[in-house]
Amino acid sequence: MSAPQTQPLFDCSVPAERTRGLTAAARAVRAGELVVLPTDTVYGIGCDAFNGTAVRALLAAKRRGPDMPVGVLVGSWTTIDGLVSGVPQSARALIEAFWPGEVSLVLEHAPSLAWDLGSTRGTVMLRMPLHPVALELLREVGPMAVSSANTSGNPPASNVTEAITQLASSVQVYLDGGPSGDPVASTIVDLTGARPRMLREGGVTAEQVEEVVGQEVDRV
Numbered sequence: 001m002s003a004p005q006t007q008p009l010f011d012c013s014v015p016a017e018r019t020r021g022l023t024a025a026a027r028a029v030r031a032g033e034l035v036v037l038p039t040d041t042v043y044g045i046g047c048d049a050f051n052g053t054a055v056r057a058l059l060a061a062k063r064r065g066p067d068m069p070v071g072v073l074v075g076s077w078t079t080i081d082g083l084v085s086g087v088p089q090s091a092r093a094l095i096e097a098f099w100p101g102e103v104s105l106v107l108e109h110a111p112s113l114a115w116d117l118g119s120t121r122g123t124v125m126l127r128m129p130l131h132p133v134a135l136e137l138l139r140e141v142g143p144m145a146v147s148s149a150n151t152s153g154n155p156p157a158s159n160v161t162e163a164i165t166q167l168a169s170s171v172q173v174y175l176d177g178g179p180s181g182d183p184v185a186s187t188i189v190d191l192t193g194a195r196p197r198m199l200r201e202g203g204v205t206a207e208q209v210e211e212v213v214g215q216e217v218d219r220v
Helices: 015-030 052-062 078-082 089-098 132-141 160-170 206-213
Strands: 009-011 035-037 044-048 071-073 103-108 123-127 144-148 173-176 187-190 197-200
Touching (some): 015 173, 044 052, 089 103, 132 144
Parallel strands (some): 035 173, 103 187
Antiparallel strands (some): 035 044, 071 144
């Protein structure tokens, strides 16, 4: 049995509906509301990264606190330069090798930025997803705070129906990009220290990261 439809749902496999859905999602993001969007890993719940009220609503929808901060998705390689205090060569190498794709980079965020993503301790986790719907929305609205589209303790949504079942009316717009395939999380690499640290191994292995950065990676 399909999940009850509670909020606008747009089938992005239909060109006209995709256009309407992206317009509605962009409007919602700019209004400080939440949207569900497909990515190349799992479905995400997202909002304007610079709207602290929206980020708190996102955390509330997931039923989790600020101790688990939200990452940020970007729509281009160059966006990162305005978000962090510096981009080390290791980050440039990983971006060139894996973006858009399944690698999230943790860097020190620019101190001038007015955002509240949770208890980040001055850092931000950034990724550029390899999904056309996500990229089109990101290029329209700018950086988005995005987390997996599920409530705390439940598996991440691999299709829009699973997202609707868990998040219901807490989300204003749902974009259906079809099933995400195997729900593999992104690999997370922390580049804030002297050596890269692998916080989570996902779609990209530690060995692949080490080959790109040219040094051994510490593993948590």
